[in-house]
Amino acid sequence: MALKVVIIGGGSSYTPEIMEGFLKRYEQFPVTDIVLVDVKAGEEKVKIVTALAKRMVLKAGKDIRVSYTFNRKEALQGADFVTTQIRVGGLQARAYDERIPLKHGMIGQETNGAGGIMKAFRTIPVMLEIAQEMHEICPDAWLINFTNPAGIVTEAVMNHSPFKNVIGVCNIPFNMRSGVGELFQVPAERVMIEFVGLNHFVFGRKVYIDGVDRTAEAMHHLIYDDVDYSPANIVALPWNKQFLKTLNMLPNPYHQYYFQHEQVLKKDVEAYQTNVTRAEVVMEVEEALFKKYQSPNLDVKPEELEQRGGAYYSEAACNVMTSIYNNSMDVQTVNTLNNGTITDLPADCVIEVNSVITASGPMPLSIGNLPAVISGAIVQMKQYERLVVEAAVTGDYSKAYAAMIMNPLVTSDDKAQVVLDELLHVHQSNLPQFSKEVVKQ
Known part of the structure; x- marks a missing residue:
């Protein structure tokens, strides 16, 4: 066959x-x-x-x-x-x-x-x-x-x-499971993490080893041991211990761009000045x-x-x-439609969450309300993502600018416009949805 x-x-x-x-x-x-x-x-x-x-x-x-x-x-x-x-x-x-x-x-x-x-x-x-x-x-x-x-x-x-x-x-959930497996000296297959959030903005709310809740031990290791589960494209920085205690969840490596913004920006600007950015x-x-x-x-x-x-x-x-x-009915972490899985987010948005994988596709496991410590950040990120999609589909400059200023890493309304205009210009051959009047600015 x-x-x-x-x-x-x-x-x-x-x-x-x-x-x-x-x-x-x-x-x-x-x-x-x-x-x-x-x-x-x-x-x-x-x-x-x-x-x-x-x-x-x-x-x-x-x-x-x-x-x-x-x-x-x-x-x-x-x-x-x-x-x-x-x-x-x-x-x-x-x-x-x-x-x-x-x-x-x-x-x-x-x-x-x-x-x-x-x-x-x-x-x-x-x-x-x-x-x-x-x-x-x-x-x-x-x-x-x-x-x-x-x-x-x-x-x-x-x-x-x-x-x-x-x-x-995405490979980030797998990397995180592998990292937790190393903490407990077990294969990644024996690790289950309850993931909550969005792609590259997902948190590990619970950690299970062989079905037993080991979240407290995992957080203790993360806070007090030298732990790194970052992929090759992200140089890990040590997390603030109070941040981890307050969060009481596993951050993912991409969170450093948001919660360690100054340190990452300084490192990346130095790389830019010496022509050794990640792209190079x-x-x-x-x-x-x-x-x-x-x-x-x-x-x-x-x-x-x-x-x-x-x-x-x-x-x-x-x-x-x-x-x-194989209609395996096993649990994997994927990006799929919310459909009420996270009640704080729209039903038709895509989330990154554990799902039962069937021949008919993923069946996401219910999360309910987001933990208060991360709910505001995830809601903002989702609204930003939806603006990105609308701008990408319509070529609407105002929506593109709105997406820029709603992103937490874009720190100035004036710079947002300058950067947007420069990027639209250099990428104009690959942006057919945006008018020539927009990309030539």
Whole structure:
């Protein structure tokens, strides 16, 4: 029986990671066809990645056909699962997203603040095209989105396309479970964290080891021990002990942009001034990875891939696909529609929460009211996200500006406009929804 997976953004350096995930799960998820889709500008990379993927399959001795194409609609024919890992504008666009805000004294980051807003503006129109094509070509398939900002992108597809079989995934919950596992010296599989919130703004409210509540011990370790569960793209700073005691929940690594704003901004401005922002680092890592990928002797995922910030995302993406395929009814952390799960937030918004994964999709586990200490921050972040989606869909400049000033990392109304105008200008070729009059400012 055929089982076809389409990877949009197949020329990404992440693809060997998801290939490894498929090979590890082959007995539970017997994929027969994997099609890598990319744009013509990415031809060299997708050819390199396809050759490596074929060598990995050959080494594993599995009967999987791997191919690549630039024809997305053709690839979607007969698809059962589609994953998206696209970067509209490439790494140069990421560099603009980081460097322009930093030039004006704001945090520049690819999924948070002004940079994250612009990435959403570039990405959402393309994702809506993909969703429309899936609705027409493979309406029963599942779209597993890893493209950042994952929660915002997933909400845009949910609310502005006819296609509803979409789930957003992120590696941060997996990283946090792994970190807690290290604290208790147990495998991540024995750790369950009750996650509450939004993508890249999620909190761990409860920690369970083998079903036993160990939250108090986990917080004690986090407060008094040297603990780090940050991905490669975030340099962890020590948390204020009183902050952790008051929060009494696990923060995620991205929270440092909001709660340790001054320290992070200082570090990032120094990186900007010496031309070593994360974008420049990633460019160097990518160049080294693709040189390694070209070796005809390489037939496994190289360890160097873990230097990329999204390392281990296949644990999230492949787990979700495997569980849907098998109707596993296990609990995973995904981005999905709220539908009353968090009562403080709109029913039609997307949240990041533990869900039972079934053949019909995720069934989120009830949260109820948000804890008072985080409710205001999450409500604000969700309203900001909804403005981002509206601006991305409509190309409305006022909504774009409103999204900027509602983001906690954009600290000035005047700077918000300056940064917005500069970013709209440099990204104009990838912002068809915004008028020429807007982007030429």
